[in-house]
Amino acid sequence: MDSSSPISVQKASPKPQPYRKSFVTSLMEAATLRTPSFKEDTYFISNLKSSEKKALQELKDKLGNESFSMWGIPLLSGDEKADVILLKFLRARDFKVSDSLHMLEKCLSWRKDFNADNILEEDLGFKELEGVVAYMHGYDKEGHPVCYNAYGVFKDKEMYERIFGDEEKLKKFLRWRVQVLERGIDMLHFKPGGINSIIQVTDLKDMPKRELRVASNQILSLFQDNYPEMVARKIFINVPWYFSVLYSMFSPFLTQRTKSKFVISKEGNVAETLFKFIKPEDIPVQYGGLSRPTDLQNGPPKPASEFTVKGGEKVNIQIEGIEAGATITWDIVVGGWELEYSAEFVPNGEGSYTIAVEKPRKIAASEEAIHNSFTSKEAGKMMLSVDNTASRKRKVAAYRYIVRKSAIISG
Known part of the structure; x- marks a missing residue:
């Protein structure tokens, strides 16, 4: 990957009006920004x-x-x-x-x-929850393993009954949830100056609070009592508007040290929040990153280049030096898309026509990272464009690419 590729920016006119924060945004920021950042031992x-x-x-x-x-x-x-x-x-x-x-x-x-010491060897039979409800995935920028939690699937009553239908099922789920955490603990160094804690990212989207109250309380109790100082940061994403009110209510009962670990991000700001702590190539695609489950099977992820798309801007990424017969493969993502994206190949030869590899189209906010490839018949450059001229909102973004020709990798 060549992170030095030029990025050109075109600005729209007239300039968009300044973005004004909503009351909820201001309240949530106030709840978090007053708290000094957690300093790990x-x-x-x-x-x-x-x-x-x-x-x-x-x-x-x-x-x-x-x-x-x-x-x-x-x-x-x-x-x-x-x-x-x-x-x-x-x-x-x-x-x-x-x-x-x-x-x-x-x-x-x-x-x-x-029997926690042997739990990693057990098959608890929760294949449908692996990679969905609770799972370890990648590392943050400092090297902490990251554990993702999302309980929105349990809004489905049939799924809820199948997993939590009675006390025995609940006990088995709690055992599985401890197993996931133990996988993260198994990745720690336990040495001075090393990586001695994990990061937790909790997705609150569609989480059925009332139904999961018993399970969540037991999980919280187990972790607090038996895994002290094992979490360096707790990132809450897709936070509903009422969470800030609840936070202000239970905040007085939390220690300053616990509160300093919290990062709260409302729905729509997921990628922007996660990019601060985790590299885009390590963030799952459903959260605005470039990482797919199969990527982890092929060794360390290929690094990505981050960039920002301001409101009223169009950003063009030029990938030059592509030889005839070469295949270029690229990934690109914009947090909360809602803008127009296109890709075209521009040949070097005079009289050659630009090839529309991906025609301009508006990408929905919910869409994941784009993955595509193109084999050139002649030398030229690839142009990836993201057009944010219709919006006033700044967005984080990332891309990476690799060029292959005759089994020789460059770029």
């Missing part, structure tokens, strides 16, 4: 306060000489991985040793009763 012992170092040693002393282990790491081994786990429990209880010990002992007991 480094887990370097040298960075701890003297009181925190003392608390760590006291916790070790209170554990005695028993051979406790968690995620395959002996807690009294004295190595840095064990310290990372113990510090998570201490941080969750503000370094109060007695409270931290109580939480740790309860967690160890729960893991034994739940």
Whole structure:
């Protein structure tokens, strides 16, 4: 991929009127922007306060000489991985040793009763929910594994009854949901300065709140009690208008540290929000990214170039240097599309005609990333155009491409 390809911009006239934020947008921003951004622990012992170092040693002393282990790491081994786990429990209880010990002992007991150490090996039979309801997918820009959650499918009553119809079904679902989280935990480093937590993205679109209240409360309780400091950031997307009101109500009961992990994005701003934390090639196509499930089977994703389409602008991406007989394959996406897109091939030769590869058409907001290819019969350049002149709203976008000729890859 060649990220240096020129991007030309044409502006519409007259200039669109300044975008004014709605009351709901302003309220949601106020709920989040007042909160300082979460700062993750480094887990370097040298960075701890003297009181925190003392608390760590006291916790070790209170554990005695028993051979406790968690995620395959002996807690009294004295190595840095064990310290990372113990510090998570201490941080969750503000370094109060007695409270931290109580939480740790309860967690160890729960893991034994739940058989959590062997859960990754189980086939719990939720194939229809894999990649839909809860799943690990890619990494954020800092290297944290990302867990996506979406419960909108349960608005279907038949689906809801099949998964949550009775207490036994609910228990099995909760076990599967823990299994998904354990997959993410299995990707962590558990070492100072390493990746020691995950990112959670929760899609609230069409989520049946009343029906899922019992399940969501139990999931929240399990995670809070047994996975302290395992989430670096909680991103809520497709947030309904009333969420800001609910947030203002329960906000006083949340710790400042918990609130600092929250990022709230209303419907229509999903891609713009996720692009801040996750590269577009790692974001699923249904959320405005370029990543499809099959992509992960082929190794690390190919990098993409990000760009912005301002209100009243038309952006042309020129991919030059395409030789005769070469095949160019490209992906392009605009967050919340609602603009016109086209692609054409412009030959270098005099007298040659421009080829309309994709005729101009308006792309709906709900449409996913475009994936296409073209084999040139003569040398030239590819022109991808996104026309936002009819809108005043700024939009984030990304593209990538690869050129192949005779099994030689360039671009």
